[in-house]
Amino acid sequence: MKNLKSRYIGYAFLLTIVAFTSACKKEYLNPNAATAGDVLTSAKGLTGVTVGLQKNYSTTRAGVLYASITLNGLTTNELISINTGNTNEERLAAGGVQVDGTNSVLLNVWAGANKIIYDADNVINNAANLADKNYAAGLIAYASIFKALALGNLSEYWESVPAGTGQNVTFISRVDGYNKAIATIDNALAVIAANSISTSFLGNIPSGVDIPNTLVALKARYALFAGNYALALTAANTVDLTKKSTFTYDALNLNPIFEVATSTNNVIQPKNLNLGQTGANIPDAGDGRIPFYTVVNTTVRINGFGAGTFTQFPIYLPGEVTLIKAEAYARQATPNLISALAELNKVVTKTPAQDPFGVGAGLLPLIGPYNQQDLLNLIYKHRCIELFMSGLKLEDMRRFNQPLTDRKRNFFPYPFPERDNNTNTPADPSF
Template sequence: MKNSRSKYIRYIFFFALAVSLAACKKEYLNPNGAVADDVLLSARGLTGITVGLQKNFSTTRAGLLYAAITVNGITTNELISVNTGNTNEDRLMTGGVQVDGTNSVLLNVWTSSNKIIFDADNVINNAANLADKGLASGLIAHASIFKALALGNLSEFWEKVPAGTGQNVTFITRAEGFNKAIATIDNALALIAANPISTSFLSNIPTGVDIPNTLNALKARYALFVGNYALALSSANAVDLTKRSSLTYDAQNLNPIFEIATSTNNVIQPKNLNLGQTGANIPDAGDARIPFYTVVSTTVRINGFGAASLAPIPVYLPGEMTLIKAEAYARQATPNLGSSLTELNKVVTRPATGNVLDANYGMGAGLPSLTGPYTQQQLLDLIFKHRCIELFMSGLKLEDMRRFNQPLADRKRNFFPYPFAERDNNTNTPADPTF
């Protein structure tokens, strides 16, 4: 994030302190209503909140991004816990009943997601009242990105998700959670179509996130997750694959993967050079994505998007959109296996350019084209394999393993128990899954 944005970051810290109560209750009341009202009614205050959303999502060990990558990576064997003293990560690695409602890494995902949704709703609901509609659409669109990401993470890890915020909230299904994220995105896309985002708004938020492309990319992701393949395909096609969208960092706000894991080698690291894949899913010899994501320094270490303190982390990769197209073609009511293979080969054959400034950050497999012919199931198997490699440490693999019917034995849990902090304060908390 740019240093020029620090005034907004400081502003949101004071706001957050004023409005927050226990995160487990998802009720963030404010003991100083006048201050909160001023914040929620002013363009500057709402900008401060939405900048804070990005910071709270993308930085620190308690941030949603790092916690979700850790939970997902360890659970799906992408990552290992390298220090048994890190009890919560170590229990994730053991899996099963060892992962319970006391796990602090899971609690970070839960509380961070719910706080982001609460703050995003404040921006979305109050920005609509601003006279400057270009500023309002920017605020709503930016906040909607992080609300959608929070809803998506809750819906990936838990069978049911809170329907809203407040005490004793009810729960909705995870499919409804994904669809709620899509509805949030649709609202944002409609607003920016009617009122293009003002340059004044863009000059006062961190650089890096391409708002329109990110909204469409997340819509494609979550449409795929709920099996709406036509919507997934059209949304992925709406993304400009020559553009990047990433979370950026500075000296005050470091890349959390580097800060917590890479620089210390004391928390998480890749399981092996196969990225934890086994059998037919092991990467092909010469796949250039392996040295992109990993480096050997005595042991296998994190590289790629966690290699440096200021390394940007993509909100989505162009390769994800291409693989969404491949999967949507293969799964639609009348499968189009030819188009599916064409899209898959765009990922398989993309060279590793070494140019970290290109849209795919210089990453590519650099493999020979797949020639087929393939059955639908064979294509889906190949798409899963290449999603696991292309999207390593993206926090998406657990959803992929379920969607592609991978064996339960290949993951440490299928869904997670609800945090005790939620159960102890909400009588509507659902029963925990058995696995």
């Protein structure tokens, strides 16, 4: 992130302070401090909250990005826990009943995502009142990205998700959660279609995020997860695959995967050079994505997007969008297997030089004929490799009907702080 943006980050925490102080019987005011009203009614204050969304999502061990990758990777056998002293990671690796509502990795995803939704809603709702509609469009679109990501994370790991924020909220189904993320994105797309994002807004946020492409890429992702294949295909076809959209890092905001895991070799690492895949899903010999995502240094270590302190982390990969197209074609009511294979082969044959991030298998094209199930099996295999450590594999395992024995849990229990404070919390899943 740009150092000059750091001054905004402090505003992100003001809402939390206000929430705590409002519960007290007596109110002690600092006449020199910014109030919640000041923060939420000015462009500067709303920018601070918005930049805070990215910081809270994409940095630190407690951030949703790192916690989700760890949770997903240990559950789906992408990753192993290195240190038996890391109790929460060890229990995720063990799975089953060893994972309960006290698990801090689980809580980091749950609490972090819900906090991001709360803050994003404050930005989205209050930015609409600004006189500068172009600046407001930027705020709404940018905040909507993080709200959608947070909703997506909740919907991937829990059977039901909160319908909103606040006390004793009700719950909706996880599919409704994905659809809520899509509705958030649609609102943002409508806003920026009516008022283009101002350059002044873009100059006040961290570099790296391509806002329009990220919105439609996430729309395609969550439409696919919700089973709306026509919408997923339409959205995926509007993504410019030549462009990158990333979380960027600097000396104040470090890449959390490198900082916590890669540099220490004390928390998580890839399970093996097969990325934890077995049987027909083992990567082909010479697959260029293996040396991209892994490196051997006595043992198999993290490479790729966790390779360095300042390594950018993609919000989505071009390969993901292409594989969304392949799967959408294959799952249509009348499957288009020719188009599905063509899209799949774009990923299979892509070289590192042809990919904006350098992710490329560089393999020979797949030659059919394949039936629908054959193609779905191949799409799953290449999603597991192309999207290694993206935090998406658990959703893929369910969608492609992979054996329950290949993952440590199917859904997760609700964190105890939620259950203890919300009588509407659903029952925990059996597995």
